[in-house]
Amino acid sequence: MPCAAFLALLAQSTPFVLDPAALPGVRTTCGARDKRFIVEVDGGGLALADFDGDGDLDLVVVDGSTLERVQKGEPGLPTRLFLNDGSGRFAPAPEAWSIPPSRWGMGCAVGDVDGDGWLDLYVTHWGRDQLLRNREGKGFEARELACLAGEERWGTSAAFLDFDRDGALDLAVLNYLTFELGKVPPPGGDCRWKGHDVMCGPQGLAAEHDWLLRNQGDGTFSDATAAAKFAPASAAFALGCVTLDYDLDGDTDLYVANDSTPNFLWENQGDGTFREVGLQRGVSHDMNGKEQAGMGIAVGDIDGDRREDLLVTNFSGENNALYMSRGARGFVERSGPAGIGGPSIARLGWGTALADFDLDGRLDGFALNGHVYPQADSPGTDTSYAQPADFYRGLPEGRFAVEPLVDGAPRVLRASTVGDIDGDGDLDLVALELDGEVLVLRNRARTPASEAGPQWLRVELRSPGKNRFALGARVSAKWVGGQRAVEVRTSGGYQSSVPPEVHFGLGAATKVERLEVLWPSGRTSTLENVEGNRVLRIEEPRS
Numbered sequence: 001m002p003c004a005a006f007l008a009l010l011a012q013s014t015p016f017v018l019d020p021a022a023l024p025g026v027r028t029t030c031g032a033r034d035k036r037f038i039v040e041v042d043g044g045g046l047a048l049a050d051f052d053g054d055g056d057l058d059l060v061v062v063d064g065s066t067l068e069r070v071q072k073g074e075p076g077l078p079t080r081l082f083l084n085d086g087s088g089r090f091a092p093a094p095e096a097w098s099i100p101p102s103r104w105g106m107g108c109a110v111g112d113v114d115g116d117g118w119l120d121l122y123v124t125h126w127g128r129d130q131l132l133r134n135r136e137g138k139g140f141e142a143r144e145l146a147c148l149a150g151e152e153r154w155g156t157s158a159a160f161l162d163f164d165r166d167g168a169l170d171l172a173v174l175n176y177l178t179f180e181l182g183k184v185p186p187p188g189g190d191c192r193w194k195g196h197d198v199m200c201g202p203q204g205l206a207a208e209h210d211w212l213l214r215n216q217g218d219g220t221f222s223d224a225t226a227a228a229k230f231a232p233a234s235a236a237f238a239l240g241c242v243t244l245d246y247d248l249d250g251d252t253d254l255y256v257a258n259d260s261t262p263n264f265l266w267e268n269q270g271d272g273t274f275r276e277v278g279l280q281r282g283v284s285h286d287m288n289g290k291e292q293a294g295m296g297i298a299v300g301d302i303d304g305d306r307r308e309d310l311l312v313t314n315f316s317g318e319n320n321a322l323y324m325s326r327g328a329r330g331f332v333e334r335s336g337p338a339g340i341g342g343p344s345i346a347r348l349g350w351g352t353a354l355a356d357f358d359l360d361g362r363l364d365g366f367a368l369n370g371h372v373y374p375q376a377d378s379p380g381t382d383t384s385y386a387q388p389a390d391f392y393r394g395l396p397e398g399r400f401a402v403e404p405l406v407d408g409a410p411r412v413l414r415a416s417t418v419g420d421i422d423g424d425g426d427l428d429l430v431a432l433e434l435d436g437e438v439l440v441l442r443n444r445a446r447t448p449a450s451e452a453g454p455q456w457l458r459v460e461l462r463s464p465g466k467n468r469f470a471l472g473a474r475v476s477a478k479w480v481g482g483q484r485a486v487e488v489r490t491s492g493g494y495q496s497s498v499p500p501e502v503h504f505g506l507g508a509a510t511k512v513e514r515l516e517v518l519w520p521s522g523r524t525s526t527l528e529n530v531e532g533n534r535v536l537r538i539e540e541p542r543s
Helices: 003-010 067-071
Strands: 016-018 046-049 058-061 080-084 090-092 105-111 120-127 130-134 140-143 153-161 170-175 211-215 221-223 238-244 253-258 264-268 274-276 294-300 309-314 321-325 331-333 349-355 364-369 390-394 400-404 413-419 428-433 438-443 455-462 474-479 482-487 502-507 511-518 524-531 534-539
Touching: 046 105, 046 413, 046 428, 120 170, 170 238, 238 309, 253 294, 253 309, 294 364, 309 349, 309 364, 349 428, 364 413, 455 474, 455 511, 474 502, 482 502, 502 511, 524 534
Parallel strands: 105 153, 153 238, 238 294, 294 349, 349 413, 455 534
Antiparallel strands: 016 438, 046 058, 058 080, 080 090, 105 120, 120 130, 120 153, 130 140, 153 170, 170 211, 211 221, 238 253, 253 264, 264 274, 294 309, 309 321, 321 331, 349 364, 364 390, 390 400, 413 428, 428 438, 455 502, 474 482, 474 511, 511 524
């Protein structure tokens, strides 16, 4: 079949199909089914990364707890690692990888904190967070962060970044709100939504400020929150975050999606401090100047101008926001003209990503959906508790067609992560169902045995310094029919982490004409006529 005909056929259906054999019987818990308290509604997190060094992506699942366990003083359900067998199927990791439970798991972040070439794991909790050091691919070792000794907050998303450009990965941790059993009222009273008694919050509860932790160079951390001017300005109901250099000045900025409060864009000042510029740069509110309830964040260069754009999933009754970059001066909200604003209003969105899932050279996206109120199934709410997940198929000129992400009944979905779990060149998706299954969605854009169909290139970077996986590097590719820039990061989505690599769909092009890497050190690498359909590892030059 000619390539053009193949691409046209592929575009007629979503690329994803549910693979129940990839992770059979794995479920998570987040409180009771009736959701009487806000701590029971957000769900856990997910991460894809190669923890054991065998070349394929393993899966972390962050689990929760119940209020009954908390009241009895019992720990929550432990975070679990599942190892990939190389074909995209997962099995529980051996005992050496066991992670001790804390009170109630929420989200996670992945990064090499000590520069030894092995990816470590940070897990946020309602309770005490955890740092799990990777013992050279042989297991995890739990370490306490001395700078947070005794701290018990409600952590959500987290992100590794080198904000001070000293070569070691620092850590931003988002905190949601103060939740104490016995002090938060039950449903009813002032806690009503569309005529129904619902759980209370976040309005009426106290927001917490976020943390910024500086790496001391050896994998230990100090609290830089105040010195970096994060507190008290960061007090908000924070849920999602992503790292990016939005103004291309060479240092890493941080974007935060806040629930029912304006979103933050933390602009790195290059002197160890940040300035919050969300309002000035057009990413704090919707196009009408109204604050929204942000959940997850996707980032990607949608229009090929080599600047990354932002997609934020929001509460039902609000459109998902699409902030298109307009250079160093900021962004403009374009969800309506792009075709995703209207269809998203009835949804309540969570996990999300922007990537070229069908490999046609244009970025696609998705939004996992599901309400926080079981009462959404009542008459007159104009929405529902379980909701379809949406696939945003990329079209020319920065527009999207909204389609079902996968066949099947609606679900109450939360976190997501993406990566090529079976090594066939396209990006697969893992989704967390609240109080339900962890779902593996296999991408059908390519098959491992076939060289036909759309082309792709995956790029992995390695640095000789402490930032071994080159988080914050910028990779630009140009091929016949398209171009795009992507930053290396592990943050994004909602309470989740993605692999530290970049991926390009090339459509019918068989090679990248020019590939440029801007390393965090400021060094550059340039390659020409790079063949597609392969994984390319690039080492940073030492001088």
